[in-house]
Amino acid sequence: MEQNESILRMEHVTKLYGPNRSEAIKMMKNGSEKEAVYKKTGCTVALWDVNLEIPKGQIFVIIGLSGSGKSTAVRCFNRLTTPTSGKVIFEGRNVHEMDKKELLEYRRNKISMVFQSFGLMSHRDVLGNVSYGLEVKGVAQSKREKIAEEFISMVGLNGWEHQSCEQLSGGMRQRVGIARALVNNPEVLLMDEPFSALDPLVRRDMQFELLQIQRKLKKTVVFITHDIDEAFKMGDVVCIMRDGKVVQIGTPEELSMNPADDYVRDFIESADKTKVLTVRNIMITPSCVVRLGDSMDRAILEMRRNNLSSVIVMDNELHPKGMLFIGEAIQARKDGKTIPQVLQTGINAVAEDTLISDAISIVTESSYPIAVTDESGTMLGIVTKASILSSLN
Ligand SMILES: Nc1ncnc2c1ncn2[C@@H]1O[C@H](COP(=O)(O)OP(=O)(O)O)[C@@H](O)[C@H]1O
Ligand SMILES: [Mg+2]
Structure with a gap:
């Protein structure tokens, strides 16, 4: 795949939670580990000096063990969290300098989130959930339903428009979640462990369908996972995180051929390399x-x-x-x-x-x-x- 320009990037992003931040920063700069910093200061280093560029129109996977900072990174992208220091830049614009109006526009039209726990409105049917984002924007009913239908069909839910979401299986609910995120035609889709709660067979179907949808719509996808097989299957580029730091960024092939350290090597050893490496x-x-x-x-x-x-x-x-x-x-x-x-x-x-x-x-x-x-x-x-x-x- 050709290398494109980046659409979203982080520059020296650090996020600390808790007390004694300046002491924590000092310890980190002196090479202390996240764990030691927490023990000494009570301050959690969620992200430390993260630099990354997300190429437009590709799937960028962030993988790491639990607590490595993946969700914090996602929340920085859509500004649900403000970094302690550093910048998040979307198409040249510092996300944290956006005023209220710009931020609303950013969240409504530029960047959409799909959660692991679906987050659907249970009192609404499939159509009502998918068309919600357009409703909020004041799109007329007939038009928003027409657009919603298109995405309902894209995620394979034709005929389910008037089902209540409560009655759907986990896989189907996640399809609704994806359709709902796509309906506003965002440039970036943020997906925080979207398939982790699904059983393996459903998960495999969803992975493949998301790939097909992404290749068709050419959306930029930031996909979070802790599963290396999923990362390698989905990712054009994979970013490995540990203790709030980026350890390595590369294509699945590059990571397999040249793991940066033992942490990456351990991850990759658990992966099925035959699905990444070519002859x-x-x-x-x-x-x-x-x-x-x-x-x-x-x-x-x-x-x-x-x-x-x-x-x-x-x-x-x-x-x-x-x-x-x-x-x-x-x-x-x-x-x-x-x-x-x-x-x-x-x-x-x-x-x-x-x-x-x-x-x-x-x-x-x-x-x-x-x-x-x-x-x-x-x-x-x-x-x-x-x-x-x-x-x-
Ligand atoms: N609101 C918060 N308050 C305090 N600590 C937090 C908060 N959110 C996340 N953390 C801590 O930040 C670190 C990174 O968390 P998170 O980004 O959720 O990791 P991941 O998604 O990779 O599992 C963890 O050590 C977590 O405990
Ligand atoms: Mg998380």
Whole structure:
């Protein structure tokens, strides 16, 4: 995914709760841990010098253990909390310098929140909940219901418009919550652990649907979770937090390949890496290169030198064309045949951006290495059973 401009960012945001803040700040600056600061001063460091940029139109996931400051960060974004120091900037505007009118406009039209605990109005039906934001803005009934219908349909709740929200399952209520947040056409959707209360199967459906909706509407989403699989599944960019500090920000692939420290490594080790890494991350360079036009002598020599019983043969553009096996090559040399005459064509190749989870069956069912190719079909490397297996631990 291309890197866009940022829509929302934090600059040196610190949030402290409780007494003795200047002493707490001194201790933090001297490298103390959040825990020690609390014990000594009674002051909680919810956020410490947080700098981050949220790219427009992407899903930015914040992950961390409980108490690491995720919800505080979300509350700073929509100004439910004021940072002790530092700035929150939305499209160039310092959120904490907005006057009442600007703030109302910001919360109504720019940034919307979806809560874990749904927060629906139980005396209203689905349509009434979804259209509420438009009602507050004074949109006429027929118009707001038409718009609400569109989002109700987008979250898969057609036919449920007149159901009371009390009768809905958790997953359906969260769909209502998402439709309600989208109806004002906000630029940013804040989602604080939106799926944590759902059972795993419903949760998986909701994750996938949110991805589809986001890709369709290109909204900026700030998605909070404490589940690394969810973070990697949803996130274009993932920010890992610990004790109020940002530990690392990167794509799932970058975090998997280069975890900044043991905390990140521990998180990532609990994740299913095969769903993040692609064959590009594990492919190896073929030790032996044989082309269609090579002599059989050369092909046999190459295989012997490299101790291989088979080799992927390429054309001059480095497109894989087939497998040559040592036994057949030796026979062919006796018979005076060329490589194209004895090549086994129809070999398996996988694209470089294939997830390992998708490549596993192809590679493990094959008795020889699989070619990895780019968009134009040019060979980039090979994957073997051994390279797949070593990526799993
Ligand atoms: N209103 C508050 N008063 C005092 N401490 C708070 C308040 N809100 C959050 N905290 C503390 O700030 C830290 C970060 O909390 P929070 O942002 O809710 O973390 P997370 O969402 O990652 O679990 C925690 O140590 C929490 O106890
Ligand atoms: Mg929280």
